[in-house]
Amino acid sequence: MKKEFIPFRIIRFYVEGFRSMTLGKTLWLIILIKLFIMFCLLKPFFFPSYLGQFKGESEKQDYVWGELIQRAMIP
Numbered sequence: 001m002k003k004e005f006i007p008f009r010i011i012r013f014y015v016e017g018f019r020s021m022t023l024g025k026t027l028w029l030i031i032l033i034k035l036f037i038m039f040c041l042l043k044p045f046f047f048p049s050y051l052g053q054f055k056g057e058s059e060k061q062d063y064v065w066g067e068l069i070q071r072a073m074i075p
Contacts, residue, residue: 050063051063051064
């Protein structure tokens with residue numbers, strides 16, 4: 001018996017398991033839709049890019065440093 005490369009065995013294990021699923025495929029579809037909604041649609045509204053307004057890396061570093069120090073000082 002010829003031994004397969006371990007990553008190929010792992011991939012084949014998951015592919016064969018996914019093929020035999022019935023309810024699992026629907027659940028995975030729901031999970032993927034939820035992840036798409038969270039990361040692609042809601043992210044721009046709840047996590048705006050504050051660092052996009054700065055041009056260079058040093059300006060970004062100064063902004064982050066200042067925010068960390070300022071928030072650490074507030075009780």
